[in-house]
Structures are given as C-alpha cells and as structure tokens.
Amino acid sequence: MKIDGRHFRTIWTNDAGQVEIIDQRWLPHELRIKPLPDRAAFATAIRDMWVRGAPLIGATAAWGVAVQMEHDPSDASLTETWQVLHETRPTAINLKWALDEMERLLRPLPPAERAAAARKRAAEICDEDVEANRQLGAHGLAVIREIAARKQGRVNILTHCNAGWLATVDWGTATSPIYQAAEEGIDVHVFVDETRPRNQGAQLTAWELASHGIPHALVVDNAGGHLMQHGEVDMVIVGTDRTTANGDVCNKIGTYLKALAAHDNGVPFYVALPSPTIDWTLRDGLKEIPIEERTAREVTHVQGRAPEGHITEVQISPDATGARNPAFDVTPARLVTGLITERGICAASPEGLAALFPERARG
Numbered sequence: 001m002k003i004d005g006r007h008f009r010t011i012w013t014n015d016a017g018q019v020e021i022i023d024q025r026w027l028p029h030e031l032r033i034k035p036l037p038d039r040a041a042f043a044t045a046i047r048d049m050w051v052r053g054a055p056l057i058g059a060t061a062a063w064g065v066a067v068q069m070e071h072d073p074s075d076a077s078l079t080e081t082w083q084v085l086h087e088t089r090p091t092a093i094n095l096k097w098a099l100d101e102m103e104r105l106l107r108p109l110p111p112a113e114r115a116a117a118a119r120k121r122a123a124e125i126c127d128e129d130v131e132a133n134r135q136l137g138a139h140g141l142a143v144i145r146e147i148a149a150r151k152q153g154r155v156n157i158l159t160h161c162n163a164g165w166l167a168t169v170d171w172g173t174a175t176s177p178i179y180q181a182a183e184e185g186i187d188v189h190v191f192v193d194e195t196r197p198r199n200q201g202a203q204l205t206a207w208e209l210a211s212h213g214i215p216h217a218l219v220v221d222n223a224g225g226h227l228m229q230h231g232e233v234d235m236v237i238v239g240t241d242r243t244t245a246n247g248d249v250c251n252k253i254g255t256y257l258k259a260l261a262a263h264d265n266g267v268p269f270y271v272a273l274p275s276p277t278i279d280w281t282l283r284d285g286l287k288e289i290p291i292e293e294r295t296a297r298e299v300t301h302v303q304g305r306a307p308e309g310h311i312t313e314v315q316i317s318p319d320a321t322g323a324r325n326p327a328f329d330v331t332p333a334r335l336v337t338g339l340i341t342e343r344g345i346c347a348a349s350p351e352g353l354a355a356l357f358p359e360r361a362r363g
C-alpha cells in the first residue's frame with residue numbers, strides 16, 4: 001500500500017539484494033527502514049516486534065532462512081535456523097508454516113544449491129501472501145457491498161489490533177476488504193480499537209487508514225460493546241494468528257470480548273485470513289493454541305510522542321504493581337459469522353473449512 005503516495009511492501013530486497021523491513025516500533029511518528037543482515041537480526045526483528053502480524057512474521061522467517069543459507073547452507077545450519085526462528089514468537093502459526101515450507105524445499109537439495117532456492121521461495125511466499133490478501137479482500141468486499149446496498153448509507157466497520165497491510169506483506173487481511181470497498185466508492189468508516197497494551201490499533205491501523213484517506217475513529221478497547229448496543233457498528237472484521245481446523249480463532253487479546261458483544265447485539269463478526277494461518281492439526285483452540293505471554297512492561301508503560309517531538313515511554317502504574325500480559329485470546333467458532341479466505345467465505349466449522357480446502361482437510 002502507499003506511504004505519502006509511494007508504494008511500499010513491509011519487507012523487500014534492495015538493489016544490493018539485502019532484505020529490508022519497515023521497523024514498526026516507531027510508527028506512526030517515524031518511518032524507519034532497517035536492513036536485516038543475518039539470522040540474529042531476523043530473530044530479533046520478529047521477537048521484539050520490529051515486524052509483527054501473523055503473515056508478515058511468516059514472510060520474515062522465510063527470508064531469515066534464505067539469508068542464513070547464504071552464510072552457511074549446511075544441514076546443521078538449516079536445523080538450527082528452524083529452531084532459532086521458531087522460538088521467537090509462539091502463537092502465529094504462519095511462522096511454523098513458512099519455516100516448514102523452507103525446510104521441505106531445502107533439506108533434499110545439495111547445500112551448494114540451497115541459497116538460490118531459498119531466496120526464490122522466500123520471494124514467492126511474499127508474492128503469494130500479497131495475492132491471497134488481495135483475493136480475500138475481494139470476497140470480503142462482497143459482504144460490505146451487500147450491507148451498503150441494504151443500508152443505503154455508510155458502512156461502519158469495527159476492527160481490532162492491526163490486521164492491515166503492515167501485518168502482512170501487502171493489503172492486510174481485515175483491511176483488504178475495506179481498502180477495496182473504498183476503492184469502489186463505497187462509503188466505509190472504521191472504528192479502530194486502540195488495542196492495549198501495544199496499541200497496534202492506535203499506532204498502526206489508524207496510521208494506515210489515515211494514509212489512504214479512509215474515514216476512521218480511534219476508540220478505546222472498551223467502547224465496542226457500547227457502540228454495538230447503539231447500532232453504530234454494521235460489522236466487525238478482524239485478523240487471526242491461528243485458526244483451528246474447526247474454526248476457533250486466535251487473535252490479539254480482546255478479540256473474544258468483541259465477538260461476545262457482537263453476538264449479543266446481532267452484529268456480524270468476520271475473520272479474514274490467508275490459508276497459511278489455518279492450523280489443520282488443531283481442533284480445540286482454547287486448549288491447544290499456545291498463547292504468548294509478553295513482558296509486564298508493555299502493560300505498566302505506554303509509548304508515545306513527547307511534546308518536544310521525540311518518542312518516549314511513560315509509566316502508568318505504581319512501582320509496586322506487577323502485571324499479566326497474555327497477548328492473544330481465542331474466540332470460539334460459534335461466535336464467528338464467517339471466515340474470509342482467498343478461496344471464498346465459509347462457516348467457521350470443520351465442514352465449512354473442508355469445503356473450501358478439501359485437500360487440506362483430508363490430510
């Protein structure tokens with residue numbers, strides 16, 4: 001998507017072949033581009049959330065393997081790289097998906113051929129993510145179009161966290177239908193949950209939408225239920241870090257509460273995802289998906305721009321107060337109206353997913 005009119009992806013290779021990313025820790029106030037020269041830099045970038053969002057974590061890991069193969073293409077290096085990158089963040093299944101893709105391709109090859117093959121596949125994984133998100137956006141657009149026609153007016157969409165282009169290679173998941181609706185001339189307006197503790201909504205989603213001229217309003221995380229009770233939300237669209245084969249949806253902490261409020265108020269609750277986000281091995285999201293626990297500091301402190309212009313962090317709780325920081329929660333399939341994928345929209349159920357992905361459901 002665009003920054004100041006110039007097209008960007010979130011990860012790319014520069015003229016010298018080096019991988020570069022947008023370092024998202026400084027948005028919306030500063031656009032910083034960072035090269036990732038070696039495996040350690042890739043691991044840090046994922047763990048410390050210079051890049052984040054399930055599809056982008058996967059794409060970054062794929063490039064991490066490719067760069068490491070240029071330094072050392074041995075079997076031992078391939079094994080160690082899978083492990084080092086896999087342990088960076090536990091919840092988004094796209095990370096394991098991408099590492100498994102690279103492993104499956106590279107392991108049978110002679111080491112001398114691995115670097116070139118890895119580079120090619122990492123670039124393909126990025127392109128595939130862009131195309132899947134473009135396609136799922138077209139399917140989600142049909143839902144927005146239908147609401148707009150029925151309502152004969154502005155469509156109000158609530159979203160949580162950042163499932164925008166910054167969370168993917170391009171387009172975003174939850175935002176792809178929104179961008180495509182706006183392009184088509186539909187009057188869309190987005191309620192952006194701030195998404196404590198790291199405020200991906202306030203810092204990233206709001207920035208993206210502002211850059212593309214999409215009308216939006218930032219709301220505190222607790223406002224969604226109230227807005228729904230007063231008929232101000234026509235639909236919810238969120239992304240996901242891992243969706244099970246039975247349609248349970250794991251996403252940023254607080255998503256479950258939005259799904260409950262949507263259910264109670266008859267507001268459609270959609271989840272947009274490219275298929276690498278489906279974990280076909282799991283059936284019970286609540287029991288089986290590992291939930292990342294992040295540092296308490298993300299809860300006790302908040303980052304923002306000081307009046308003097310520099311980015312700073314302030315403490316909001318007493319010194320003696322500790323915190324818990326589960327980063328994701330699971331929304332049971334029964335609360336999900338539909339899963340918007342690159343192959344179409346399906347029910348959040350084993351049957352719904354199997355109908356769209358018969359080759360995977362059989363496995």
Ligand SMILES: CSC[C@@H](O)[C@@H](O)C(=O)COP(=O)(O)O
Nearest residue numbers: 052053054163167173239240252
């Ligand atoms: C298209 S992104 C879907 C999810 O990855 C997104 O909603 C989310 O929860 C991101 O969490 P983050 O902790 O910022 O990586």
